[in-house]
Each structure stands twice: as C-alpha cells, then as structure tokens.
Amino acid sequence: MASPTIKLNSGYDMPQVGFGLWKVDNAVCADTVYNAIKAGYRLFDGACDYGNEKECGEGVARAIKDGLVKREDLFIVSKLWQTFHDEDKVEPITRRQLADWQIDYFDLFLIHFPAALEYVDPSVRYPPGWFYDGKSEVRWSKTTLQQTWGAMEKLVDKGLARSIGVSNYQAQSVYDALIYARIKPATLQIEHHPYLQQPDLVSLAQTEGIVVTAYSSFGPTGFMELDMPRAKSVAPLMDSPVIKAVADKHKRTPAQVLLRWATQRGIAVIPKTSRPEVMAQNLDSTSFDLDSEDLAKIADMDLNIRFNKPTNYFSANKLY
Ligand code: NAD
Numbered sequence: 001m002a003s004p005t006i007k008l009n010s011g012y013d014m015p016q017v018g019f020g021l022w023k024v025d026n027a028v029c030a031d032t033v034y035n036a037i038k039a040g041y042r043l044f045d046g047a048c049d050y051g052n053e054k055e056c057g058e059g060v061a062r063a064i065k066d067g068l069v070k071r072e073d074l075f076i077v078s079k080l081w082q083t084f085h086d087e088d089k090v091e092p093i094t095r096r097q098l099a100d101w102q103i104d105y106f107d108l109f110l111i112h113f114p115a116a117l118e119y120v121d122p123s124v125r126y127p128p129g130w131f132y133d134g135k136s137e138v139r140w141s142k143t144t145l146q147q148t149w150g151a152m153e154k155l156v157d158k159g160l161a162r163s164i165g166v167s168n169y170q171a172q173s174v175y176d177a178l179i180y181a182r183i184k185p186a187t188l189q190i191e192h193h194p195y196l197q198q199p200d201l202v203s204l205a206q207t208e209g210i211v212v213t214a215y216s217s218f219g220p221t222g223f224m225e226l227d228m229p230r231a232k233s234v235a236p237l238m239d240s241p242v243i244k245a246v247a248d249k250h251k252r253t254p255a256q257v258l259l260r261w262a263t264q265r266g267i268a269v270i271p272k273t274s275r276p277e278v279m280a281q282n283l284d285s286t287s288f289d290l291d292s293e294d295l296a297k298i299a300d301m302d303l304n305i306r307f308n309k310p311t312n313y314f315s316a317n318k319l320y
Helices: 026-039 053-065 087-101 145-157 171-180 199-207 241-250 254-263 276-283 292-299 310-314
Strands: 005-007 013-015 043-045 075-080 106-111 161-167 187-191 211-215
Touching: 026 053, 026 276, 053 087, 075 087, 087 106, 087 145, 106 145, 106 187, 145 161, 145 171, 161 171, 171 199, 187 199, 199 211, 241 254, 241 292, 254 276, 254 292
Parallel strands: 043 075, 075 106, 106 161, 161 187, 187 211
Antiparallel strands: 005 013
C-alpha cells in the first residue's frame, strides 16, 4: 500500500498520507517508525519539540539497513522550534536535528509556530520547550518572521532542506511571507478537522500554490492524551453520528472518513498511532470518495474550536 503524492511548488513530490510523530514515546519511537515504514509510510512528520528525533533516526536507520527502504524513498519533515528563530541559530540547530535523524537533508523543514522565543542553548535544555527557565517564564525574541524565513531559505541554498514551509500561520502571516519570500513556502501545516475547518485560510494557501497539510485530523482525540479540558468539552469526532453514518455508507471507519475528507480536497494528512493495524487502516484511506452530500454534512460540523493554541501550553491561568 502506498500513498498518492502531491507536487510541491519546489518541484518535489510529497506523499499525501504521512505519519505524525508528536507524543510518540521515546521508548517505542524507533520501533514505531520502523513499523510504520514496514506498513508503507514514507513521510514522517517530526519536530525538535517532540523530543524524539534521535529515536526516529534510529528507526529510519534500521529500516534502511534491513533493506526496507532507501533514504531517497523517504520524505522526512521536521520543524524549527521558536527558540531557534534568530538568524544565526537556524543552521546550527538544523544540522543538529539532521544528525539526530542520521540524514544529511530534510525533505521539508517548517517554521513550527510564527512567534520567536529567546534562544536557549541546547546544552542547557533540549528540546527547550516554551519556557526560558524550563518552568513558566516566556521570553520573546525580537527576530521577525522575515528574518527567520531568510535563514530558512539559506538551508535550501546549502542543500540542508529540499523544501521549506510554515506551520500555524494565519492568513496575514501567509500574505506577508508571499511578499518577502525569495523561496515561496511549499506547505502550510495547520490544525484542520471538521470542528476547525478554516476554509478561507485553506483556500488562500491553495490559490497561492501552497499545499496544506492537516494536523490533528481526528480533532480532540489527539489532545485527550494531554488531558486537555478543551478537548473533553466536545464529543470525539469518531463518535459523531454524522461521521459514523458516512463511514457506514462507504463501509469504512470513521477515522478513514476524517482523513479522506481532507485528502479529497487536496490536503495532506499525518495521522499518528502506535498500532500497526491502525497504521495500515489510516494509510489505506484514499481509495474511496465522499459524495457532495457527505461533504456538505461535514462542512456543517464546523465549531471553529482550536485545540493547539500556544496559550493552552503557557498560560499561567491554564486557559485550556
Ligand atoms: P491525530 O489527530 O493523529 O490523533 C491521534 C490519536 O488518534 C491517537 O490517540 C491515536 O491513537 C488515535 N488514532 C489514530 N488513528 C486512529 C484510528 N484509525 N482509529 C481510532 N483512533 C485512532 O493527532 P495528533 O498527534 O495531534 O496529530 C497528528 C500529527 O500532526 C502529530 O503527530 C504531529 O506530527 C502533527 N502535529 C503538528 C502540529 C503543529 O503545530 N505543526 C500540532 C499537532 C500535531
């Protein structure tokens, strides 16, 4: 089983169904990546902030050594954490992340969030997280997104990243990037599920030739693992009568319907699971089509509720 691919504006082909690596425990991460490669995944969505890039690299190295894949068969995505937005910090941290993955280029490297935090040296704490002191102090950096993007472009010039993109940008940041970018963002990775559809943002990106990648396609489910009250305040999407009825109609699972809802509209997905049978199910989610009636019913489910808000992680008042 293989995922279809989408052509990026950089000229490279990106698998449309990939594998997400957030909250994959270090103890099982290498095996999870290895098993996902065995199941047919070729795109892996990692990040410095996930704290498991070394283990991801071990899984990849083992799969290559065992002859399951070659490096060039894989599409490895990682992200620049906010404490590394300063122009002189971008390349050194990218090189460290590449070393953790045991590779010499990323297929795609993203700005994780459009907000710069003050630099924390990796020897002090890695990954650094949101807080300067590792506890509660948020210190912003004065580096602009334009400056950081310039440093990201140099990664492409030096062959450290084949494509570069952004994540968690809203429309105004996308408009700005389009003005100053020498290399246009190839992808925009955003929270996208029936409870948070962001149709105007998706349309803006797609009109500008920027491929949208949906994260947290299952909505609150991924955030239940964090015990987030906001996630518990709504019904799980997989239990929704609308999604279940569409799934029954097409003889698929609710998860497959949620993934197909995105991929059918030209959006890439990166679901996460540690269970091999579920990995296969999620990868096998592009071989059927929802009809216009299904799409209309799902469009009606938008609550405009966002789970992955920075303030959910660093508010002293625990807004989530
Ligand atoms: P997700 O939407 O993939 O949901 C994961 C949860 O759904 C897990 O509890 C898993 O066990 C369950 N699940 C997966 N497949 C299932 C199936 N077929 N049936 C039933 N349950 C199933 O959650 P996520 O981890 O939030 O998002 C996916 C990936 O997106 C992340 O791993 C990460 O790579 C990326 N992400 C990026 C950002 C960002 O800021 N750029 C933020 C969040 C997530």
